[in-house]
Amino acid sequence: MDAELFPRSRATPAPGAVHLPDWLGPDRQRELLEACRTWARPPAGLRTVRTPGGGTMTARQVCLGWHWYPYGYARTVVDGDGAPVKPFPDWLGELGRQAVRDTLGTEPPPYDIALINFYDGDARMGMHRDSDEDSDAPVVSLSLGDSCLFRFGNTATRARPHTDVELRSGDLFVFGGPSRLAYHGVPTVYPGTAPPELGLAGRLNVTLRVSGR
Numbered sequence: 387m388d389a390e391l392f393p394r395s396r397a398t399p400a401p402g403a404v405h406l407p408d409w410l411g412p413d414r415q416r417e418l419l420e421a422c423r424t425w426a427r428p429p430a431g432l433r434t435v436r437t438p439g440g441g442t443m444t445a446r447q448v449c450l451g452w453h454w455y456p457y458g459y460a461r462t463v464v465d466g467d468g469a470p471v472k473p474f475p476d477w478l479g480e481l482g483r484q485a486v487r488d489t490l491g492t493e494p495p496p497y498d499i500a501l502i503n504f505y506d507g508d509a510r511m512g513m514h515r516d517s518d519e520d521s522d523a524p525v526v527s528l529s530l531g532d533s534c535l536f537r538f539g540n541t542a543t544r545a546r547p548h549t550d551v552e553l554r555s556g557d558l559f560v561f562g563g564p565s566r567l568a569y570h571g572v573p574t575v576y577p578g579t580a581p582p583e584l585g586l587a588g589r590l591n592v593t594l595r596v597s598g599r
Contacts, residue, residue: 399538399549402524402563406491409558410528415584419530421478422502422590425450429469432504436465444509445572445591450474452597457518459499459597474498482526482594489560494523497594505534505589507577513537513544513569521557521598528594529553531586533579537574539569555581 391416394407397440405588410418427433435443437456444555445488451474452459463469484498499519516525536559539548553559572591580586 389511391511396540397551399551400540400561400565401566402490402565403492403561403568404559405553406489406552406558407549408556409485409488410530410556412556412583415530415556415581417588418528418592419584419586421475422448422530422592424559425502427474429467430463430472431467433463443511444502445505445511446509447504448472448502450478450502451498452599454518454566455500455501458478458587459518459599474500476514478592480593481528485526485528485558485560485594486524489558490524490562493564494562495596497523497526498597499595501519501595503591503593505532505572506573507575507588509531509572509575509589511572512572513539515541515567515569516593516595519595519597521596522562522566523596523598524560524566526594527553527561528561528592529557529559530555530590530592531580531584532589533576534572534589535574535576537571537573538565539571541567541569544569550569554579555584560585
């Protein structure tokens with residue numbers, strides 16, 4: 387992005403929630419993108435998530451470590467091709483732990499789940515909570531590609547109060563403690579805003595969690 391009059395800085399939209407802009411440098415972004423492209427290939431690759439009510443999520447997803455489906459976890463892609471879920475790499479877990487150290491200053495347990503969502507220009511994510519884990523370890527969210535409007539709400543309701551945060555490629559967002567079960571979503575993606583050198587059309591969100599299993 388071009389230089390701004392007011393450079394972006396660390397922000398705390400709620401207790402236990404931290405936004406750290408530009409946490410991933412260009413080289414690390416490219417490395418993570420190439421890994422995501424490998425993980426997205428079948429078997430157990432990128433899929434469309436279907437909800438119990440018969441609808442579909444507009445963001446497509448691939449999982450590592452444990453396979454998430456509405457609303458639980460499995461070791462195989464039970465709502466897709468049935469293949470074993472891809473393994474969760476140690477280096478990605480260490481990246482998640484470093485993210486928590488840099489934002490919350492705490493030492494989380496080992497991460498063992500990654501949910502990787504791909505958003506094209508029309509994709510959205512409704513307000514929801516990450517509540518299917520048996521752990522209260524912080525959630526780590528990494529952004530690649532197009533910018534988005536990230537809506538971070540409260541723990542009681544999908545409605546206000548909430549805070550809107552623009553997440554750009556390389557940004558880190560961590561939420562734990564009193565904000566661990568806060569509702570959050572992505573109402574808007576801004577097509578064409580990805581760094582040109584990244585070579586990505588769309589947005590990737592890499593979300594790391596601890597299963598507690």
